Amino acid sequence: MRVTETIKRDQVLGNIQRNAQKLQDLQLEMATGQRINKPSDDPLGATMAQDIVTNISKQRQRLANLADSISWLERSEIELIKINEFLDKAKTLVMSQSTSSANEDTRNATAGEVKDIRDALFDAGNARSGKLYLFSGIKSLTPAIKHNHILQPAKVETEKIVQSDIRDLVDVTQFQAQFEGFSNNPYVLKITESGPWGRARYQISDDGGQNWGPELSLRPVVDMINPSGKESDQVKLKFSDDRGELQNKVNLLPDAFDFSSEKVKDFDISELGPVFPEGMEFVFTPNPPISFIGSPQKKETLIADGITVPVTITANELLLGEGEIEVDTFSLLMSLERALETNDGSVLAEKLQELELALEQVLKQRAFIGNTMRDLQEAQQKQEVQIFDQERRLSEIRDADLAESALHLKTAELNNRVSLDAGSRLIQPSLTDFLR
Structure with a gap:
């Protein structure tokens, strides 16, 4: 095959380029301390290194x-x-x-x-x-x-009212009441005898209606306690009028709620307010002093x-x-x-x-x-x-041996100089060289 000047020139330039690239790669390896600086350096090693880096x-x-x-x-x-x-x-x-x-x-x-x-x-x-x-x-x-707030509106239950003809007609707004106090007990006040304050009678349960206390006369302020039940938490049931104000009927009522004929002959019982139907219940939702809101x-x-x-x-x-x-x-x-x-x-x-x-x-x-x-x-x-184990494995895959890299770098530098020197000898002198 005939070797032309063009072929020699291309061969020399290719050798110089490869040696220069090798020298550059080794310089980068020494600078970074890593033998894999791009995927093409070691495709398999680069993939393994990336997986390890993700895991770390x-x-x-x-x-x-x-x-x-x-x-x-x-x-x-x-x-x-x-x-x-x-x-x-x-x-x-x-x-x-x-x-x-x-x-x-x-x-x-x-x-x-x-x-x-x-x-x-x-x-x-x-x-x-x-x-x-x-x-x-x-x-x-x-x-x-x-x-928690010490006051709580009483829930008025009408489902257990004895007289079925008035059960669905009762206006619960007439019987507005509120509980005052803190307790975890599910108190219930049940009307056991119809009538207004003083004549109506009630019982109290402190366990949600399972056990009941004695019958007592209903007053505007009731202490919620079953003497034979749990310890008193000093919860009171207070009734109010349609304006939300507590009705103070104490001065209207006969002494000690005595409704004998002598005591009430000049007393209009309608002034006592609404008639509480038998079976009506006032329910207290447990209201502890502190509640969890997390x-x-x-x-x-x-x-x-x-x-x-x-x-x-x-x-x-x-x-x-x-x-x-x-x-x-x-x-x-x-x-x-x-x-x-x-x-x-x-x-x-x-x-x-x-x-x-x-x-x-x-x-x-x-x-x-x-x-x-x-x-x-x-x-x-x-x-x-x-x-630590992952980093050690990553170092084995990715890091360069600096002593070995330094040796290779010296070799690459020598190769680069030799290729430049040999190239200058192989390429034919130009007309300019003859004119010097």
Whole structure:
């Protein structure tokens, strides 16, 4: 084959270009410390490296989530320690005032301390980490608990009215009433004998209608208590007129609601207001002093593929008795306040057992935090080991051997110089060279 000057020129330029490209690649490898800088360097290795980088990114995010969850639990534990201390103090106070040496003055003073503890527990129940509420479940931007209003409209039930001909015609707006007080008891007041105030008679149930107290005369203000039932929570049923104002009929009524002929001969009974039909009921929806307004659903953290653990505690189970132990701590403390204010030592002694259960309720959640933190820390250690192994594997695939690369770089530099020198000899001198 005839070798022309053009062929020699193209061959020389191609060799120079390849050597220059090799030198450039080695310089990039030395600069980055990686032998794979673009997919064409090693297509299979580049694919494997990309998969490993993706896995490392996921594992680092999981590790960060675990660290956040551990921090959240540590902050929660601080609040639980405070709550535990508050309840311990309440227990000590109640024990000191349940003895025969306590008197009305010391108990009144202690009632104020118990109220302070109740207020402190409310603040602890709404504790935050930054802007997030600790005990609100997944609704962490919402407070966990709130104060309820002491007043509640009474629900008037007409389905059990004995006279069927008036059952559907009764205007319930005539019987407006409201409950005043806090209680978890489902109170019901049932009219057992028709009539206006003073003549109508009623019974009270504190368990939703299963057991009833004695019959009494209906008055404008009724203490909701069944003497043979649960402890009184001092809830009152107050009736009001069509303008929503409490009717004060005390001055109109005969003395002590005595409706004998002598007492009422000059008294117009129609002034007493509406006639309460037999069978009508006034229903109290349980109204505790504090309600949970967060979410019962808990935040969860991934500790392994397909495995999550809850990392939050709700105020519902911590303070309001929605778990296994079922002690409403706020209602309990309010009962203790009433007992102290009324100098009732027997109630204080009875409530000590409930106070122990409230403490157990908190200790149970502290145990949950301890177990969960141990699980998270173990998962954290495993993630760190996995990340280390993945990074080591990535280094084996992607990183350059700098000593070997330096040797190759020297060789490439020599090759580049030789190719330039040889090329200058092979290419025929131009006319300009002859004219020098």
